[in-house]
Amino acid sequence: MDKVLKHRNKRIVLECQYFPPIITFGLFQAQKVVFEACETYQKRSFRNKCLIASEKGVQRLTVPLSKGKHESQPITDVSISYDEPWQARHFNTIKSAYGSSAYYNEYIGAVRSLLFKQERFLFLYNLHIIRGICKLLDFESYSCVSKEYLPGSHYDLDLRNVMTPRSYELDLPQYPQVFGDRYSFKRNLSILDLLFCMGPSAKSFVSSLT
Numbered sequence: 001m002d003k004v005l006k007h008r009n010k011r012i013v014l015e016c017q018y019f020p021p022i023i024t025f026g027l028f029q030a031q032k033v034v035f036e037a038c039e040t041y042q043k044r045s046f047r048n049k050c051l052i053a054s055e056k057g058v059q060r061l062t063v064p065l066s067k068g069k070h071e072s073q074p075i076t077d078v079s080i081s082y083d084e085p086w087q088a089r090h091f092n093t094i095k096s097a098y099g100s101s102a103y104y105n106e107y108i109g110a111v112r113s114l115l116f117k118q119e120r121f122l123f124l125y126n127l128h129i130i131r132g133i134c135k136l137l138d139f140e141s142y143s144c145v146s147k148e149y150l151p152g153s154h155y156d157l158d159l160r161n162v163m164t165p166r167s168y169e170l171d172l173p174q175y176p177q178v179f180g181d182r183y184s185f186k187r188n189l190s191i192l193d194l195l196f197c198m199g200p201s202a203k204s205f206v207s208s209l210t
Contacts, residue, residue: 010156013146015039016075016126017046018063019133019190021163023170026209028134028143036160037123038149041070041078048122049165050190053177054097058186060165061090063122078122087116094192101178103199110136111192133191137203163188175205 012027016035027033041047048063064086066079091112098104114132119125127145134140152158169187175198177185186193194202 012157012159013150013152013155014159015042015045015047015161016123016130016145017050018048018122018126019050019061019129019192020046021051021168021188022172022191022194022206023163023188023209024130025133025137025191026206028139028206033143034155035127035143035145036149037076037145038147039075039160041073041075042161043070044166045161045164046168047075047078047126050192051165051168052094052097052190053179053183053186053193054093055179055182057183058189059093059097061093061190062086063125065122076121076123079120080122080125082118091115098178098192098196101196102176104196106199107136107195111195133195136195137206139203139207172209173205 011032011034013034013036014024014027016037017024024033048065050061051058052061053059064081064084066081070078094111094115095108098108110132114129117125117128119128130143152160172187174185175194177183177193177197191202194205198205
């Protein structure tokens, strides 16, 4: 995965993620990213999970899915469950984690609007969030959505399922984190961490990664 940081102008395929890790946005600046829309859903992935830094350490936020056999379901058919107020819970967790961060007040309104989008399907919900974050970072992403499932040999780099909530850390540069006085630096968390901690400087940070 580290080799991604050393090359530019590659055609990369990647799953569509929920408030993606920082490196995903770094790829947008230099690579042609294709979000895989023709796969089947995979559990234990960033498709419906993200990681943030909290007072308890790294914390996972999970988007609940409607009941069904998701593993064999096309990703674009996977629907979100709204039986429980998970969006409010995620918002409160984000508020608790980043309420004292340098740029919380500047960005929390926009993040809240993205989070509380009432979208039926997970794939479209993630795309909505990614495009919204790109606007907050003030850059145009070089990304598109796949129209058919192609083998990894079709791309310069196949990053589908390479990063997971259990294997996500990369040797990224450090920046001040909210709980940096309690814990060692947490690498490659959700873009939310970088946005709330670095504010406008987040754009130059992700641009420098590739």
